[in-house]
Amino acid sequence: xxxxxxxxxxxxxxxxxIFSAIGVLxxxxxxxxxxxxxxxxxxxxxxxxxxxxxxxxxxxYIFLAWLGLVGMPLWWPLGLSLVWxxxxxxxx
Amino acid sequence: MKTENQKAWFFVLPVLVLVAFNAxxxxxxxxxxxxxxxxxxxxxxxxxxxWFEQILRSDRxxxxxxxxxxxxxxxxxxxxxxxxxxxxxxxxxxxxVPVCLVTMxxxxxxxxxxxxAMWNIxxxxxxxxxxxxxxxxxxxxxxxxxxxLAAWVTIVTMDVWHWTSLVVLLSYAGxxxxxxxxxxxxxxxxxxxxxxxxxIQLPKMKTVLTIAILLRFMDSFNIYTEPFVLTGGGPGxxxxxxxxxxxxxxxxxxxxxxAAAMSLIYFAITLLVSWLFYTLMTKDxxx
Numbered sequence: 001x002x003x004x005x006x007x008x009x010x011x012x013x014x015x016x017x018i019f020s021a022i023g024v025l026x027x028x029x030x031x032x033x034x035x036x037x038x039x040x041x042x043x044x045x046x047x048x049x050x051x052x053x054x055x056x057x058x059x060x061y062i063f064l065a066w067l068g069l070v071g072m073p074l075w076w077p078l079g080l081s082l083v084w085x086x087x088x089x090x091x092x
Numbered sequence: 093m094k095t096e097n098q099k100a101w102f103f104v105l106p107v108l109v110l111v112a113f114n115a116x117x118x119x120x121x122x123x124x125x126x127x128x129x130x131x132x133x134x135x136x137x138x139x140x141x142x143w144f145e146q147i148l149r150s151d152r153x154x155x156x157x158x159x160x161x162x163x164x165x166x167x168x169x170x171x172x173x174x175x176x177x178x179x180x181x182x183x184x185x186x187x188x189v190p191v192c193l194v195t196m197x198x199x200x201x202x203x204x205x206x207x208x209a210m211w212n213i214x215x216x217x218x219x220x221x222x223x224x225x226x227x228x229x230x231x232x233x234x235x236x237x238x239x240x241l242a243a244w245v246t247i248v249t250m251d252v253w254h255w256t257s258l259v260v261l262l263s264y265a266g267x268x269x270x271x272x273x274x275x276x277x278x279x280x281x282x283x284x285x286x287x288x289x290x291x292i293q294l295p296k297m298k299t300v301l302t303i304a305i306l307l308r309f310m311d312s313f314n315i316y317t318e319p320f321v322l323t324g325g326g327p328g329x330x331x332x333x334x335x336x337x338x339x340x341x342x343x344x345x346x347x348x349x350x351a352a353a354m355s356l357i358y359f360a361i362t363l364l365v366s367w368l369f370y371t372l373m374t375k376d377x378x379x
Binding site for chain 2: 007
């Protein structure tokens, strides 16, 4: 039934990761409603959801920039993305 | 503290299902395509991130992206000020209001492919009304099928004709919502027309203008049908915008993998620009 979607394990894991992150956000939202809104270092008022979005968008750009400018392997952009994610959830 | 009722979320479900089927699932399929190679028959071979590397480094993609940004920049820089000027000069009450509104709305009611066909016939140098007039009456050499500059002028003019109305109607909606008291206060203070525009009308139009610019950005950045019908991306590659190039790769060459990688990069650009613009424009409102 799903063969037309041409699934692969790596891409499936990416989506499982994103959807579980959203799931965690839902759980957090049920426990502490309000989205934990705050004003971060960039001067933006962000909620947890915004911070996840900024993390994911930034990550895709880090990987694309690395692929375009440097190429394989991708350990460095992975590290950079993790740092970016931590920074976003901590400060932005 | 009052407990909030969360049941309203269930009413969002139908939209969620709809979006899942018309956007999310196709999008996931595109992601899957972007890491594989296929020769048809639904058989796929793992390719890793090669397509992304290839697209990001291809001159063809850079050129199409450059043309796309140029096109979007040109139409925004023309349509937004023009739309505001037209909205400011439209009557606020009386008989002419509906006449203006309907006239303004007309171009937007015409389907994209018809707009492309209309402008094609209109501007053809030997039989088109405009093309014939320019070439044979005014003596200006104008041929959008041969000359890249003429082709660009034509697609930009066509887009301005088709979509300035959107900016006009949204700005107009913003303008009529300003209470008379603001204008009276400005008059008492002896404010100039510019001051009225800068400190009353523009701030009141900010929200609708943000929406208008966002819509025009996204629409023009994803534009396909009109330039495809009008110039087909030519002459040469001069009006091959991103989406036209994308369709050439995906359906013309049947390179689904590179096309998928390209559309994801394309999507990331649209997403970032829209998000940045919206966030920056609404930043002060939230704080």
